[in-house]
Amino acid sequence: MKTPARISRAVAAGVALALGLTLSACGGGSSDSAGGGGSDKIHVLVYGDAANKVEKQLVATFNKTSKVKAVLDTIPGADYQQKLQTIISTPQAPDIFFNWGGGSIKPFVDADLLLPLDDFIKKDPALKSSFLPSVFDSATVNGKPYGVPMRGTQPVLLFNNKKVLADAGVTPPKTWDDLLGAVKALKAKGVTPIALGGGDQWPTLMWFEYLYDRVAGPDVFQKALGGDKSAWESAGSKKALGMIRKLVDAGAFGTNYDSVKFTDQGSPTLLATGKAGFELMGSWEYSTQQDSHPAFAKKDLGYSSFPTVAGGTGDAGNLVGNTNNFYSVMKKTKHPEAVAAFLKLQYSDEFVKAQLGIGNLPTTTNTEKFLGASASPAYSKYQFDLVKKAPSFQLSWDQAYPQSASTPMHQAVQQFFNGGLDTDGFIKAMQALPTA
Numbered sequence: 001m002k003t004p005a006r007i008s009r010a011v012a013a014g015v016a017l018a019l020g021l022t023l024s025a026c027g028g029g030s031s032d033s034a035g036g037g038g039s040d041k042i043h044v045l046v047y048g049d050a051a052n053k054v055e056k057q058l059v060a061t062f063n064k065t066s067k068v069k070a071v072l073d074t075i076p077g078a079d080y081q082q083k084l085q086t087i088i089s090t091p092q093a094p095d096i097f098f099n100w101g102g103g104s105i106k107p108f109v110d111a112d113l114l115l116p117l118d119d120f121i122k123k124d125p126a127l128k129s130s131f132l133p134s135v136f137d138s139a140t141v142n143g144k145p146y147g148v149p150m151r152g153t154q155p156v157l158l159f160n161n162k163k164v165l166a167d168a169g170v171t172p173p174k175t176w177d178d179l180l181g182a183v184k185a186l187k188a189k190g191v192t193p194i195a196l197g198g199g200d201q202w203p204t205l206m207w208f209e210y211l212y213d214r215v216a217g218p219d220v221f222q223k224a225l226g227g228d229k230s231a232w233e234s235a236g237s238k239k240a241l242g243m244i245r246k247l248v249d250a251g252a253f254g255t256n257y258d259s260v261k262f263t264d265q266g267s268p269t270l271l272a273t274g275k276a277g278f279e280l281m282g283s284w285e286y287s288t289q290q291d292s293h294p295a296f297a298k299k300d301l302g303y304s305s306f307p308t309v310a311g312g313t314g315d316a317g318n319l320v321g322n323t324n325n326f327y328s329v330m331k332k333t334k335h336p337e338a339v340a341a342f343l344k345l346q347y348s349d350e351f352v353k354a355q356l357g358i359g360n361l362p363t364t365t366n367t368e369k370f371l372g373a374s375a376s377p378a379y380s381k382y383q384f385d386l387v388k389k390a391p392s393f394q395l396s397w398d399q400a401y402p403q404s405a406s407t408p409m410h411q412a413v414q415q416f417f418n419g420g421l422d423t424d425g426f427i428k429a430m431q432a433l434p435t436a
Helices: 052-065 077-087 106-110 118-123 133-139 162-167 176-188 202-216 219-225 229-233 235-249 266-272 285-292 294-299 336-347 349-357 368-373 377-389 403-418 423-431
Strands: 041-048 069-076 096-099 154-161 192-195 276-282 301-304 319-322 326-329 393-395
Touching (some): 041 052, 052 069, 069 077, 154 162, 154 377, 192 266, 202 219, 202 276, 229 235, 229 423, 235 423, 285 294
Parallel strands (some): 041 069
Antiparallel strands (some): 096 326, 154 276, 154 301
């Protein structure tokens, strides 16, 4: 998935820097560059999207009392991974940066660019104990912590337009056969059954992640990630690919999905305007719709878990997605004490309330007591219950694998969807991915 995390609209404000970055500064005066800042600043680099309103709020809170001021820099979501890779080892690197933990930061750890957070945690144990262990540990590399959770857990859900489904006599599908039936009914109404931002590639990957889990359970992917390339040619793998092929051939995604993107509001708008019935997307779909289509988000945005598969071995409660996003710290920062103080805000009551206010679900140990005050209490409680009960929460494939695998993985997924790769071709492409 994802590049993934979320995006509602690209952030255009800011100054153009070398390397083509678009940055926006707030709270701490003007931005010098992403991380090259003066002696009285720390630069915080984040993925540019609707959730930035919370990050701006926390920067403003920090700057009220800190002598060292924080400057928030953003990169539009579609460009984030590439631009981060470009600046991470240059003087333009930030002090603190947004990431997905796991494979997304391992190359930076291996290059000795990141600061282990052991000393921070020794001085402030709550920096670790305030978060759910399973989430905090997903930013641990080589036994050391390198990230602090900074947004919310992001399970992938099957979102729907309630009005479109009602008009077609369709209900959220509980089984795969239900989904195929819904596709047929929506097509008969002249509606694209499922909105897909195939132009971004990572939204397409979500269909593979869930079907592999539902058909064969999480072990197949874990074996592949661990270097067992034969997992990709297993019976479960081939069955999941066959089901994907059938869904595409049934016209579930229309015919122009590769010219549609999530990152420029294409697929969310199809759902919100009634031109599509469903969209499989991370939980940030809510904040995206709340930001761009608030009336739809309030009245007609529905959601359900991914359908079950008859005969599949994956538990119906299993989730895929991102356990959270994280802040990691560059080893070269000149203000480690200010950085540590900024990170403390990520488990504050203010942080939890603000994230819930835009539909995100923080993974702090005190989150549950604030659920009733979220932007949508029903949505927050639904997610919280899913995450709490999930037997398995599989990290997005393109975040679990090293970042060097992301592009060839996305290309293989897109080509299989388009018919450019058959089952054997897709299997060979996945077997060729680097796992370390």
